[in-house]
Amino acid sequence: WQLLYSLRKDRVPMAFHWVPWLGNAVAYGKDPYGFFNECRDKYGDVFSFVLVGKVMTVYLGPRGQEFVLNAKANDVSAEDAYQHLTTPVFGEGVIYDCPNHRLMEQKKFVKIALTSDAFRSYVPKFREEVLDYFTTSENYKMKENNSGVVDVLKAQPELTIFTSSRTLFGDEMRKKFDHSFAQLYADLDKGFAPINFALPHLPLPSHRKRDEAQRKISRTYMSLINHRRESGDIVQNRDLVDSLMLNSTYKDGVKMTDQQIANLMIGILMGGQHSSSSTSSWYLLHLAEHPEIQEELYKELTTLLNEKNGDIFDLTYDDMQKLTLHNHVIRETLRLHMPLHSIFRKVSKPLLVPNTKYVVPKGHHVLTSPGYAMIDDKIYPNADKFNPHRWDKPIVPENSQTESVDYGFGAISKGVSSPYLPFGGGRHRCIGEQFAFLQLGMILATHVYNIKWKFVEGQKMPDPHGPAKIQWEKRQTCVL
Numbered sequence: 001w002q003l004l005y006s007l008r009k010d011r012v013p014m015a016f017h018w019v020p021w022l023g024n025a026v027a028y029g030k031d032p033y034g035f036f037n038e039c040r041d042k043y044g045d046v047f048s049f050v051l052v053g054k055v056m057t058v059y060l061g062p063r064g065q066e067f068v069l070n071a072k073a074n075d076v077s078a079e080d081a082y083q084h085l086t087t088p089v090f091g092e093g094v095i096y097d098c099p100n101h102r103l104m105e106q107k108k109f110v111k112i113a114l115t116s117d118a119f120r121s122y123v124p125k126f127r128e129e130v131l132d133y134f135t136t137s138e139n140y141k142m143k144e145n146n147s148g149v150v151d152v153l154k155a156q157p158e159l160t161i162f163t164s165s166r167t168l169f170g171d172e173m174r175k176k177f178d179h180s181f182a183q184l185y186a187d188l189d190k191g192f193a194p195i196n197f198a199l200p201h202l203p204l205p206s207h208r209k210r211d212e213a214q215r216k217i218s219r220t221y222m223s224l225i226n227h228r229r230e231s232g233d234i235v236q237n238r239d240l241v242d243s244l245m246l247n248s249t250y251k252d253g254v255k256m257t258d259q260q261i262a263n264l265m266i267g268i269l270m271g272g273q274h275s276s277s278s279t280s281s282w283y284l285l286h287l288a289e290h291p292e293i294q295e296e297l298y299k300e301l302t303t304l305l306n307e308k309n310g311d312i313f314d315l316t317y318d319d320m321q322k323l324t325l326h327n328h329v330i331r332e333t334l335r336l337h338m339p340l341h342s343i344f345r346k347v348s349k350p351l352l353v354p355n356t357k358y359v360v361p362k363g364h365h366v367l368t369s370p371g372y373a374m375i376d377d378k379i380y381p382n383a384d385k386f387n388p389h390r391w392d393k394p395i396v397p398e399n400s401q402t403e404s405v406d407y408g409f410g411a412i413s414k415g416v417s418s419p420y421l422p423f424g425g426g427r428h429r430c431i432g433e434q435f436a437f438l439q440l441g442m443i444l445a446t447h448v449y450n451i452k453w454k455f456v457e458g459q460k461m462p463d464p465h466g467p468a469k470i471q472w473e474k475r476q477t478c479v480l
C-alpha cells in the first residue's frame, strides 16, 4: 500500500511504518515533537503519516499554520475532525455538533460574558478561591501547617475547576463543586483520552462513566437555568449563565435551547480546564527549579502593593496588567508546554498544498503544530530553557509579515503564521485567552505572596504524567 501510495506524484511523502493500520501511532503518541523532528529531517516541512487508519498530512512552520488555520471553511472542517470526540463529552447541538456558522455565533455569545467589566468582578473571586483552597485542601491546610508537600498534578486541576466555575457559573453553582462533582468532571475528561480519538466506537468501560457524568452534570446545569428562569433571577453581566440566558439567539432568529446552553457551559468549562491546569502545574514546577525567579516575582508583587499601600486582597484587574514578570512567566510556560500539541482539520474537498505539486485528498486530515514552532532554537535561542526574561524585549520574527501588537509584555503577533500561537488562530481561535491569563495570573500571584516552594528531595522536572511534588513553606506575608 505504501509503495502504491508513493508512486503517486501528487501525494505528500508518507512517513515509513511497519504495521499498516496502526501506522506511526506509537511514535507520534509517545513523543509528537520528536516524531515531527525525525520526519522533518527526512521529508521537510510537509509529510503524511498514518494514525490508526487515518492519514494525517502534517505541515510544519509558519506556512503550515497558515495552510491549516486559515483554510477555507468549505475546504476543511474542525467539526468532522473533532465531533466524535467532543459530542459525547459536551452534549448535542453545540461546539462541533452543529454547523460551523453556529459555533461562530456561540463563541460570540460566550465572549459577551468575557469583557473587562466581567473580569474586574472575577479578580477577587479568583483570589478568594485560591485562599480558600489553601485553607481547606488536604494538600495545604495552611491555617494549621507552616509547610507541606503537594502534588501539583492533583491540586491544580481542582483549583482550576473551582476558580472557573465560581466566576463563570456563579456562587450558587460553585457550592455544588464538591469532591464528588469534581470526580464527575474527571470521568467526563476521560472522554478526551487519545484512545477515543483513535477508536471512537470501541465499547470501553470508561464510556459508561463518561456518559453518566455528562447526564448528571447537564442535569445540574439545567436545574440552575430552570431555577433562574422561574425566579426571574437573571442579571446582565453577572456570569456566563445569565449572559447565555439573555443573549443566545442566532442571527436567523433561532434560539439556543436551555439544554444547548447547559451543553455549551460544559464545553466552555472543559475548554479551559485541561489547558489552564496544565499551564499552572508547569509554571509551579519550573519555578520550583528557579527560586531566584520566585523572589523576583515576589518583589514585583510587593513593590506594586507597597506603591498603592495595599495587600494581596486589593489586587485589581488593572494591577494584574502591570505584573509584567507574572505575565511573562505564563507566556513562557505556554511557549514550552502548549497544551494542544497538534491542531487538526478533516479535508472536505481535494486540497492543493500551496507552492507544491501535492494534493491532499478528501477524507484525509491536515495537521499543524504551533507548539513545535515555539520550541525551535532558530526562533527562540536556547528554546528548551525556561526563561521568562526572554520576553522583556519584544520577540518579533525576522521577515515577519504578521501584524505585531505590543501589549506591554512582549510582542504578540496576531497573524496565524506567528511563531507564538498558544491560543491557535483563524476562525477557531481561542476565546478564553484573556480569561486564562487572568486566572493563571491570580493563581500565580496568590502562590507567590503566600508561599515559597521547591522540589521535594529526589524530585526533578517530571514527565507530563508525574508525580510532580513540591515542598511549600509559608512566607512572612502569608495571610492565613
Ligand code: HEM
Pocket (backbone or CB within 6 Å): 078, 103, 107, 268, 269, 271, 272, 273, 275, 276, 279, 334, 338, 339, 340, 343, 344, 422, 423, 424, 425, 427, 428, 429, 430, 431, 432, 433, 435, 436
Ligand atoms: C480554541 C488553547 C483556555 C475556550 C482553542 C484553540 C487553542 C486553545 C489552541 C484552537 C483549537 C483549534 O484550532 O482547533 C487554549 C489555551 C488555554 C485555553 C492554551 C489556556 C491556557 C481556554 C478557556 C476557554 C477556552 C479558559 C473558555 C473560557 C475555547 C473555545 C475555543 C478554543 C470556545 C474555540 C474552538 C473552535 O472555534 O473550534 N483554545 N485555550 N479556552 N478555546 Fe481555548
